[in-house]
Amino acid sequence: MIMTGAEAIIESLKKENVDVAFGYPGGAVLTLYDALYKANFRHILTKHEQGAVHAADGYARATGKVGVVIATSGPGATNLVTGIATAYMDSIPMVAITGQVAVPLIGRDSFQEADIRGITTPITKHNYLVKTVEELPRALKEAFYIARTGRPGPVVVDIAKDVFAATFDYEYPLEVKLRGYHPVNEGNQTVINQVFEEVSSASKPLLFIGGGVNLSDSSSELREFVEQSGFPVITSLMGLGCIPFDHPQFLGMVGMHGTYAANMATTECDLLLGIGVRFDDRVTGLLSDFASKAKIIHFDIDPAEINKNVIAQIRVIGDLKWSLPALMKKVGGVSGELKERVRPWREKVLGWKQDFPLTYEQGKDLVMPQAVVEKVSQLTQGEAVIVTDVGQNQIWAAQFYGFKHPRRFLTSGGLGTMGYGLPAALGAQCGLPDQKVVLFVGDGGVMMNCQELATLADCNFPVVVLVLNNQTLGMVAQWQRMFYGGRYSHTSLKGHTDFVKLAEAMGVTGLRVSEPAELDKVLAQALAVQGPVLVDIRTPETVDVLPMVPAGARLDQMIMGG
Amino acid sequence: MKHTLAVLVENRPGVLTHISGLISRRAFNIESIAAGYTEEPDTTRITIVVEGDEIEQEQVVNQLSKLIDVIKISDLTAVESIQRELALIKVKASLETRSDIINIVNIFRASIVDVSRETMVIELSGDETKIDALCQVLEEDHGIIEIVRTGKIALSRGPIPAKA
Ligand SMILES: Cc1ncc(C[n+]2csc(CCOP(=O)(O)OP(=O)(O)O)c2C)c(N)n1
Numbered sequence: 001m002i003m004t005g006a007e008a009i010i011e012s013l014k015k016e017n018v019d020v021a022f023g024y025p026g027g028a029v030l031t032l033y034d035a036l037y038k039a040n041f042r043h044i045l046t047k048h049e050q051g052a053v054h055a056a057d058g059y060a061r062a063t064g065k066v067g068v069v070i071a072t073s074g075p076g077a078t079n080l081v082t083g084i085a086t087a088y089m090d091s092i093p094m095v096a097i098t099g100q101v102a103v104p105l106i107g108r109d110s111f112q113e114a115d116i117r118g119i120t121t122p123i124t125k126h127n128y129l130v131k132t133v134e135e136l137p138r139a140l141k142e143a144f145y146i147a148r149t150g151r152p153g154p155v156v157v158d159i160a161k162d163v164f165a166a167t168f169d170y171e172y173p174l175e176v177k178l179r180g181y182h183p184v185n186e187g188n189q190t191v192i193n194q195v196f197e198e199v200s201s202a203s204k205p206l207l208f209i210g211g212g213v214n215l216s217d218s219s220s221e222l223r224e225f226v227e228q229s230g231f232p233v234i235t236s237l238m239g240l241g242c243i244p245f246d247h248p249q250f251l252g253m254v255g256m257h258g259t260y261a262a263n264m265a266t267t268e269c270d271l272l273l274g275i276g277v278r279f280d281d282r283v284t285g286l287l288s289d290f291a292s293k294a295k296i297i298h299f300d301i302d303p304a305e306i307n308k309n310v311i312a313q314i315r316v317i318g319d320l321k322w323s324l325p326a327l328m329k330k331v332g333g334v335s336g337e338l339k340e341r342v343r344p345w346r347e348k349v350l351g352w353k354q355d356f357p358l359t360y361e362q363g364k365d366l367v368m369p370q371a372v373v374e375k376v377s378q379l380t381q382g383e384a385v386i387v388t389d390v391g392q393n394q395i396w397a398a399q400f401y402g403f404k405h406p407r408r409f410l411t412s413g414g415l416g417t418m419g420y421g422l423p424a425a426l427g428a429q430c431g432l433p434d435q436k437v438v439l440f441v442g443d444g445g446v447m448m449n450c451q452e453l454a455t456l457a458d459c460n461f462p463v464v465v466l467v468l469n470n471q472t473l474g475m476v477a478q479w480q481r482m483f484y485g486g487r488y489s490h491t492s493l494k495g496h497t498d499f500v501k502l503a504e505a506m507g508v509t510g511l512r513v514s515e516p517a518e519l520d521k522v523l524a525q526a527l528a529v530q531g532p533v534l535v536d537i538r539t540p541e542t543v544d545v546l547p548m549v550p551a552g553a554r555l556d557q558m559i560m561g562g
Numbered sequence: 563m564k565h566t567l568a569v570l571v572e573n574r575p576g577v578l579t580h581i582s583g584l585i586s587r588r589a590f591n592i593e594s595i596a597a598g599y600t601e602e603p604d605t606t607r608i609t610i611v612v613e614g615d616e617i618e619q620e621q622v623v624n625q626l627s628k629l630i631d632v633i634k635i636s637d638l639t640a641v642e643s644i645q646r647e648l649a650l651i652k653v654k655a656s657l658e659t660r661s662d663i664i665n666i667v668n669i670f671r672a673s674i675v676d677v678s679r680e681t682m683v684i685e686l687s688g689d690e691t692k693i694d695a696l697c698q699v700l701e702e703d704h705g706i707i708e709i710v711r712t713g714k715i716a717l718s719r720g721p722i723p724a725k726a
Contacts, residue, residue, distance in 0.1 A: 121580050122587055126630040129575075146630060180572065180633040304624035307617055 001171075005133040006035035006164040009097065012140040013041070015172050018068050020044060020059070020430060021097075022052040026072025027112060028099025031164035044430060044459060047451035049076050051423040053083025054449070057092050058424030061410045062385055063431040064217060066093040066147050073099045074112030077158070078119065082417055084154045085123040089414025090238065091215055093152035095143050096120075102162040103131050116158050125153030133166040138173055145176045150183025151302040152215060183301065187318030189326065194314055195273075195297055196330040200338060202271035202295075204345040205231045208254065211238025211413065212276015212300060212320060219243070219406040221324035222275065228331050230339030231273075232349045234262040236283050238413045239276070241403040245382070249346065251353050255283040256549045257395045260356035263547070263555040265349045266291050275299045276320055279309040280414070285555040299323055356560070358399050360543075367516050369393070369468045369539045373400035375523055376438055376466070384436040385410065385428050389421030389445035391475035393468045395545045397440040419448025422465065426452055429461040436464070436527065443469040443493050450502060456532035457507030464526050465508070465534040467499050470541050478544050482559075503534035513537040564593065565619045566638045566645060566716045568724040569608040572631040573599070580629055581608065590614065590622050594647075594713030605633065607724075609715045636724040638716045645716040648687045650675070651697060654705040655682040663704060670696045681707060690714065 003011070009032060013021065020042040025033040036043050046052040049071045056067030067087075071077050077098040087094045101110045117129045126146050128139040136159065143155040199205065207229075213222050219242040226233055226249055233243050234254040243250050252259030254266055266272065272294040277283070284290040290310060298305070298312035299320060306315040316323050331338065360370040373396050376384070382402040387410045388394040394411055403409055410428055412420040425439040446467050456463050468474075473491040480488050500510030509529050513522045513536070526533045546561035571577045578597055585592050593611040600607045612622050623635050638645075655663050655677070663682055667674055672686035686696055693711065700706055718724060 117576065118579070121576070122583055178630060181630045302628070304621070304628050306624070307620060311617070 001169065002167055003170045004031070004035065004165055004167050005136050005159070006032045007039075008133070008136055008168075008170045009140065009164075010035050010039045010041055011170060012137060012172055013068065016066065016140075016144045018066065021068040021070050022046060022055040022059070022427065023070030024049045024052055024072070024076060026076045026099065028073035028101060028161045029070060029076075029164070031161070032070065032097075032099065043070075044455070046423065046426070046455050048449065049079035050083055050419065051426070051449050051452040051455060053080045053096065054086065054420050054423035055427030055430065055452075056094055057083060057087045057420075058387065058410055058427030059431040060087075060092050060094055060427075061424070062407055062428035064407065065431070066095055066144055067427065068095050068097070070097045071099070072112070073101055073116075073161070074114045077116040078114050081119060081123070082419075084120055084156065086412050086415045086417045086420060087154040088123045088125070090211060090412065091152050092154065093147040094154040095147050096154060096156045098156060098158045099164070100129065100158045100160045103160045106131075106160065116156060120156045123154070124156050127156040128158065130157060130159045130163055133163050133168045136163060137170060141173045142176050142178060146181065150181075184303070184317050185301075185319040186322045187316060191314065191316050192323065192326045192330065195316060195327055198271055198295060198297060198314065199229070199273075199327070199331065200334060203341060204269045205229075205271040205273065205342060206265050206269035206294070207231050207233045208266070208272055208274045208277055209233060209235040209239035209242050210275065210277030211236065213239055213242040214406045216276065216301070216320045217406065218320040218324055221321065221328070225324055225328050225331065228328065228335040228338070230335075230342055230346060232265055232346055234258070234265060236277055236280070236413070237398055237411065240398055240409045241406045244404045245402040248350070251349055252358070253398055254555070256285070256551075257399065257545055257547065258549070258555070258558075259353070259358060260547060260558065260560065261349055261352035263549065263558055264352055267293070267554070267556045269294045271295050271297070273297045273299065274310070274312070275324075278305050281309075284309065285549045285553055285557075289554045363516060363540055365515065366538055366540045367513055367519050369396050369470070369543060370400050371516075372466060372468060372519065372523070372537055372539070373397055373440065375519060377401045379523060379527055380436055380438065384408070384438045385432060387411070387421050387425040387428055387437060387439045389439070389441040390416045390418045391442045391445060391473070392470070392478065392543070392545050393440045393442045393445070393474070396468070418445040421445060422449050423452045425463045425465070426456055426459075426461055429463050430459070437462075438464045438466065440466050440468060442474055443467055443471065443499070444473045446499070447497070453503055453508045453532070453534065454506040460531050462530060463532050464529075465503075465532070466526075467534060467536050468539050469499065469536055470539045470543070472541050474543075475545070477542075481542065481544070482548075483550070499534060499536040509533040511535045563613075563615065563619075564639070565612050566643070566714065567610045567612060567623065568636045568638050568716060569610055569626060570600070570633045570635075570725055571606050571608060572633065573604050573606045574631055577606065577631045578608070580631065581626065584625060584629065585622070588621070588625055590618065596713035596715050598715075609713070611714050634725055636718075638718055638724070642719040643716050644719060645689055645714055646687050647690055647693055647714045648685070648712045649693045649697070650710045651684045651686070651700060652681055652707040652709070653684065653700045654680065654707060656680065659704055663700070666696070666699055666703075672696060
C-alpha cells in the first residue's frame with residue numbers, strides 16, 4: 001500500500017498491538033504527530049519526555065506489553081536517556097521512536113541534532129538510525145521483536161525527519177531474520193537432569209527468585225515448584241510478588257535491606273538456585289563470601305549473566321517457562337521425599353523468620369512510614385499495583401507491603417532512578433485502568449517529575465500518590481548518619497513547598513496527614529477519591545531503613561534494629 | 563592467558579564503536595583489535611586478542627555475543643591457526659647505514675618499501691614476537707621514526723571456517 005513513512009509507523013504500531021504511545025512532539029516528529037492526529041491513535045502527552053519514557057516503562061512492567069515512547073530530535077531524545085537506562089537495567093521491553101534531523105543535515109551539528117544512537121548504544125539492547133523510508137518497516141519489526149524476546153530491553157529507533165514524509169509501497173515484514181540474534185528458549189535437558197540430582201541430594205537448599213520470574217510471567221510455574229519441593233524461598237527486590245508474601249516457605253527479601261532469615265539462609269544454605277537473578281551487589285554484599293557454603297545453580301535466559309558476578313556450578317540457560325516445568329516434571333515424583341529431607345532445614349530457617357521479623361518502633365507525634373505502608377497493604381488487601389520512587393520509601397514499600405501477585409511492584413531496581421515513580425505510576429494506571437495504583441514517594445523524589453501530576457489530572461488517572469514527607473533526602477541522610485558522622489551535607493529538604501497546594505494547582509486532590517490519629521481516615525478517603533489524589537504525610541526525619549548490610553560487608557553482618 | 567577471537571559482525575555503521583565501547587565499559591583487557599571485509603560483502607571480520615583468565619574470556623565472548631550485530635564468535639586459540647600481524651617501520655637511514663639495514667631486513671625476511679635520503683620504510687608480516695624483535699634491533703642500532711601495526715589477524719587451518 002502506498003503511504004508515507006509516518007503512516008507506516010502507525011500501521012506498524014497497530015500490527016504490533018500497540019494501543020497507546022507516550023510522548024512529546026517537536027520539529028523533527030511533526031509529520032509523525034500529524035499522522036497520529038489523522039489516525040486518532042491513542043497518545044498520552046506528558047509534561048516532559050522523561051515523564052513519557054518512565055510512563056512507557058511503568059506501562060510495560062504492569063502489562064507485560066512493549067512500552068512505546070515518542071520524542072523529537074536533540075533535546076527531546078536526550079530527555080529520554082535516564083528512562084532508557086532505567087529500562088535497560090531492569091530488562092523492560094520498550095521501543096523509543098525518536099525524530100532525527102533530515103538526512104542532508106545529519107553530521108553538521110544542525111539545529112536540534114544529537115547523536116542519540118551513539119548516546120544510547122551502551123544503554124539499549126539495540127538501536128537503529130533509519131535514513132530511508134524503505135528500511136523503516138524492517139527496523140520497526142526488528143525493534144519490537146528484539147525488545148520483547150529473549151531477555152527483554154529497550155530499543156531506540158531514530159528516524160530522520162525526511163523519512164516521515166517520504167512515500168513508498170508499505171509492507172510489514174511477516175518475520176524477522178537476524179543472523180546474530182537467536183534467543184535460547186529451550187535449553188538442554190541433560191542440564192535439568194544434573195539440577196535434579198543436586199536438588200534431590202541437597203539438605204539445605206534455597207530458592208532465590210529475581211525479576212526474571214516477573215518478566216517471563218512464570219510465577220505460577222515457580223509456585224508449583226515451591227509447593228512440590230518444600231524448599232524455602234527468598235526474593236530480590238525485583239522478584240517480590242512472584243511468591244505471595246504470606247507463603248509459609250517465604251523468608252522475605254535478601255540483600256542490603258533483606259530480612260534476617262533471608263540473609264542468614266543465604267549464608268548457611270548448601271544449594272542456592274538463583275532463578276532469573278543477576279546477583280547485583282545490593283543482593284550479594286561482600287561478593288567473595290556470598291553463599292560461600294553453597295553450590296550455585298543459575299537459571300537465566302541471558303548466557304552473559306552466568307559467571308558475571310557469581311560463579312555457578314550449573315548453568316540452566318533458557319526461558320523459565322521451559323526450565324521450571326522441565327524440572328517440575330522430575331521433582332513431582334519425589335515431592336514427598338524432598339519435603340521430608342529438607343524439613344530440619346526448613347524448620348530452622350522458619351524459626352529465624354519467626355524470631356526476627358521485620359519490625360519498627362512506633363512513632364508518638366508523627367506517623368511512621370512503615371505504618372503507612374502496612375495500612376495501605378491492609379486497606380488494599382495486597383491487591384494494589386504498588387509503584388515506588390527510590391530511597392527509603394522504596395525499601396519500606398518492599399518490606400511492609402504484602403504482595404500477592406507478580407507485576408504488581410514497580411520500582412527502579414537496577415538504576416535506582418529518583419523521579420521514576422510518579423510517571424511510572426501514570427503509565428501503569430494507563431495500562432491497567434481497573435486496578436488501584438498506589439505510589440510511595442519521598443519528598444525529594446516527588447519533585448523530580450512533579451510536573452506529571454498535571455498529566456494525571458488531565459488524563460484523570462486515579463493514581464494515589466503518597467508522599468512520605470520526612471523533610472529530608474532520607475536514604476542519603478541515613479548513610480550520612482551511619483557512615484559520615486551525622487554531617488547532613490545538603491540533604492535537608494526543609495523548604496517552603498506545600499505539596500497539597502502543588503497537587504491542587506495541577507488539578508489533583510490534595511490531602512494531608514499530620515498526626516498518627518488522622519492516618520486511617522485520610523488513607524481510606526484517598527483510596528476512595530474518584531480521580532488522582534496526593535496525600536502529604538509528615539513522617540519523622542531520622543528513621544533508618546533496617547536491617548542493613550553496610551556496603552561491602554557480608555550478608556550475615558547486617559545491622560538489625562527496629 | 564591470551565585468546566584470539568574471530569568475531570563475525572554485520573557490516574553496518576556503528577558496529578565497531580559498539581564493540582569497542584562494550585569492551586572498555588566492561589573493563590576487559592584487549593591487546594589488539596583488527597577489522598576488515600570478508601568473502602561476504604555484508605560481513606565484517608574482527609580479530610580480537612584478549613588477555614585474561616577463563617572466566618574473563620567467557621564474559622568477553624558472552625557479552626559480545628549479546629550484541630545483535632555480532633553473528634558468530636570463534637575462539638581460534640582452541641584450534642590450529644595461522645596468526646599474522648603487519649607492521650610498517652620508518653627508520654633513520656643514511657648512506658652509511660643503509661647496507662646494514664638491508665642485512666637486517668633480509669635476515670627477518672622483511673622488505674623495503676620506501677627509501678629516501680634520510681629514511682627507509684620496512685614492511686614485515688609475521689607474529690608479534692618477530693615484529694617486536696625487528697623493531698628492537700632497528701631501534702637500538704638505527705633509531706625508529708615511526709611504526710604502524712595492524713594488530714593481529716588470524717585464520718584457522720584446515721577446511722572449517724569460523725562462520726560454520
Ligand atoms: C536521579 C537520582 N539522583 C540521586 C539519587 C541518589 N539518592 C538515592 S536515595 C536519595 C534520597 C531520596 O530522598 P527522598 O526522595 O526524599 O526519599 P526518602 O529516601 O526520604 O524516602 C537520593 C538523593 C538517585 N537515586 N537518583
